Amino acid sequence: MKNTSTFVTLLLVLSFLYLKGYSQNNTLTFNPNKEISAQNSKNPFRKFIGEWTLKNDSWSQNWGGKDEHIKIPNHHTICSAINTDNSLLAIIDGAPPHGHIFWSYNPAKKEVDHLSSFGNSRAGVGKGTVNENGDVYLKISFADEPAGTYRRYSYKWITDDTYELKSVQYDANDKPTGFFYGGVFMRVKNKK
Numbered sequence: 001m002k003n004t005s006t007f008v009t010l011l012l013v014l015s016f017l018y019l020k021g022y023s024q025n026n027t028l029t030f031n032p033n034k035e036i037s038a039q040n041s042k043n044p045f046r047k048f049i050g051e052w053t054l055k056n057d058s059w060s061q062n063w064g065g066k067d068e069h070i071k072i073p074n075h076h077t078i079c080s081a082i083n084t085d086n087s088l089l090a091i092i093d094g095a096p097p098h099g100h101i102f103w104s105y106n107p108a109k110k111e112v113d114h115l116s117s118f119g120n121s122r123a124g125v126g127k128g129t130v131n132e133n134g135d136v137y138l139k140i141s142f143a144d145e146p147a148g149t150y151r152r153y154s155y156k157w158i159t160d161d162t163y164e165l166k167s168v169q170y171d172a173n174d175k176p177t178g179f180f181y182g183g184v185f186m187r188v189k190n191k192k
Contacts, residue, residue: 003091017058018151038052043081044105044112045088047084051188052077053094054101055162061181105130126150133157161187 012094043049054075061068081087086105092098099118106113116124126140134165138153150170157163164183169179 010101014139042085043088044086044130045079045081045136045164047160048079048090048155050079052079052185053188055184055186059181059183062179063181064179072183075143076188092118100134103136107143112136112138114140116140124151126153128153145169146171158184 006068010039010104020044030140042148050137054072057071057073057075059070059072059075061070072095074094075092077090077092079088079153082089086107088101090101090103092100097119098118099122101114101116105111110128110129112128114124115126116122118124121144124137124140128136128138130136134157136153136155139150140153141150149172151167155163156166164182166182167180169177171177
């Protein structure tokens with residue numbers, strides 16, 4: 001009996017490890033090339049699919065006090081469609097804080113739903129739009145910012161391989177607070 005229960009336990013553990021490995025390695029696939037499959041050709045976020053970094057490591061921000069222009073080396077983002085023509089998952093794993101962003105497009109309402117999480121406390125929820133050029137505009141509230149405030153995000157395409165992100169905070173009376181951040185992102189080319 002003891003050998004049977006040990007064998008069953010070992011079998012369950014090995015099965016779990018196999019499934020966990022399968023889930024992590026095969027659920028999300030990423031093609032670092034700019035090639036977009038026919039499945040994603042209608043995806044309104046298709047231009048974002050790929051691997052990204054900050055241009056010249058440059059980032060601008062104001063979290064209170066004064067405007068800053070800083071360098072963030074090793075910023076790294078991977079964006080992938082999941083399994084529909086209307087979704088995008090961005091995984092930010094370069095310099096901390098690490099996080100992820102999920103966008104889902106509702107074709108009936110022509111709206112983008114946004115969910116994000118960075119670090120231990122920066123959870124964001126919002127809505128917005130995406131235009132024919134692939135530019136995304138969002139209004140997002142964050143759990144770690146004062147109640148009633150929100151941010152306006154714009155992701156505007158400069159070229160097919162470059163976009164600019166801007167985030168501006170507004171107070172409950174729809175007035176800019178002066179807090180912002182942003183930078184220009186460029187596609188990471190294949191290293192052959």
